[in-house]
Amino acid sequence: MTITIKDVAQKANVSIATVSLALHDNVRISPGTKKKVMKVVDELNYRPSRIARGLVLQQTQNIGFLLTNDHFLHTEPFYTHIFLGSEFEARDHNFYVLLNTIPNKFNECDHLPRFVLEKNVDGVIIAGKVPLEIVTCLEADKIPVVFVDFYPPSGEYSAVLIDNVQGGEKATEHLIAYGHRNIGFIGGDMVHPSIRDRFQGYQIALEKFKIPFNMKQVVTRESTTNRKSGYHAAEILLKKNKDLTALFACNDAMALGAMQYIKETGKKIPEDISVIGFDDVVEDLSSDPPLSSIRVPKVEMGIESVRLLMDYLSSKRPKKVLIPVELISRNSVLNINGKY
Amino acid sequence: MTITIKDVAQKANVSIATVSLALHDNVRISPGTKKKVMKVVDELNYRPSRIARGLVLQQTQNIGFLLTNDHFLHTEPFYTHIFLGSEFEARDHNFYVLLNTIPNKFNECDHLPRFVLEKNVDGVIIAGKVPLEIVTCLEADKIPVVFVDFYPPSGEYSAVLIDNVQGGEKATEHLIAYGHRNIGFIGGDMVHPSIRDRFQGYQIALEKFKIPFNMKQVVTRESTTNRKSGYHAAEILLKKNKDLTALFACNDAMALGAMQYIKETGKKIPEDISVIGFDDVVEDLSSDPPLSSIRVPKVEMGIESVRLLMDYLSSKRPKKVLIPVELISRNSVLNINGKY
């Protein structure tokens, strides 16, 4: 049937132990035998059964990837890219990643993803904001965890975080460099640390350039951060701020919604109002004009998260990584230096 | 450490064989012992190791879920929903779903997803159009396959297909019922059977109501079917058809692009032109006006695909399922009956 280590051993005229050793680059094996064995492995196209291996090694070589339903089904493929990165890196370590969404509300530890209930994973990557209850439950299970783009308010964990403060600064400084002084900020769900940090970056940049911060130019009452709330927030912001020349949206989805509102009121982007977003998920969305944004290296974040997990699995020590972001300048921001 | 069948046997004062039998509802066990065993199972919170089980049963209880990179990263979460459905149903069968994307170009059987190379799945679900080469390679591996929203030009497979012809008819008939007679069609990538079928539904509906089909009212030269190509196709279509009152786009992404173009030319939707899409992926996109569309039950398709795979695993006979679609009437189509 399926070809096993026995078949290889037989054909190579060695014991199965030797085959196993050869396969694992063990030093205690002579180069000659190793070569001989590997040749047969190739010929027979043998691949060790990960099930048998898992049984004896007492490990699954699986990683769980957890995110909320909402985040997974999100229109902007943000976490999808992160997942892809993790899958990519997992391959190099011969791990599989099991994707599992969880409801946005969560209370019972009984409803933990079955891969942790069944101990079918060696560790878990948690992407994006999740209910804190689940973190507690996971903690009780003593299952290794690394967070991506989210960090629980308390506790010590491995995590891959975006440098949101830096990003907020870069976005705002870009507007300032282009001569803007009346810069609005729209964001929602300020409980979310990422959004809060981006907002903080906005404030830091203003301060750095001695531009007075004005709470009137800030709309952070939306409960979500999607296109619709961007549209709505822009409406509120622009109705009470007639002098705004630029707008920093806490993410691209909101920026897109804001752009829609602005255009519908007959104004032009960037001539009348400049807009900058965050996340850079709009490449394929062909917004008009193309949206300037802060690029977050999503695939790299996924890769890094797996690395951190591997690292934790061997060292048992949590580690944090801050991922730098990059300004992507397109055509939604106008240089108004010397214009006024 | 982790609690095994032995612990249960010991505590229940039976043999491990008995525990196993009890766990699997075997008839040859007395109700009394079974109850006793199950009680201990509950107390100890015992869960059989799927690895050990997999080893003896020679099956992984994993399903591979394959789609192209493009489809996975697609802005509209179409396949994402299908995946979610499959995950959902897989749970009921105690299977895991391993998601794997493949490049849009594919040539070497050596580059098959590693879960098939390693035989880490009992079967594979293929979602959306994939390179035919991969189908051939999979075939050579004799691994059970079910297709979702795609069917290879030749061969006999299990498949979950959308009734695209019916959908195209429903969309077109809706426009006709609302008094439209000059109805345009925009689509791209006519090599794709789904798009072709939708187009065919459009033609059937026209014919049914004795409305002459006019190739001039059809734009199918786009190579992709996204927002951008919708914008472009609408431009071509509307420039050479001044009398169009309605437009059927082969999917929502194109419909959205078309709407953008229409609005930019100063026309109103649906007053000047009615638009209907296909797929109904725009719920959370809050298009303005809300787009009428043909709803495809994506989650159900995922569920059905797993069922078909389970069915095939036991019966070894392929089966095809046609999923009916539903008209979702919103506000992008105007009733012009009696208006002209």
Next chain:
DNA sequence: CTGAAAGCGCTAACAT
């Protein structure tokens, strides 16, 4: 109706 025991494919300690 229940228990003993073999064996799934592999690793690693222990022999040789």
Next chain:
DNA sequence: ATGTTAGCGCTTTCAG
């Protein structure tokens, strides 16, 4: 340097 063997946790004949 290589082989022998026990055992990972489970299912399943086969005996009793």
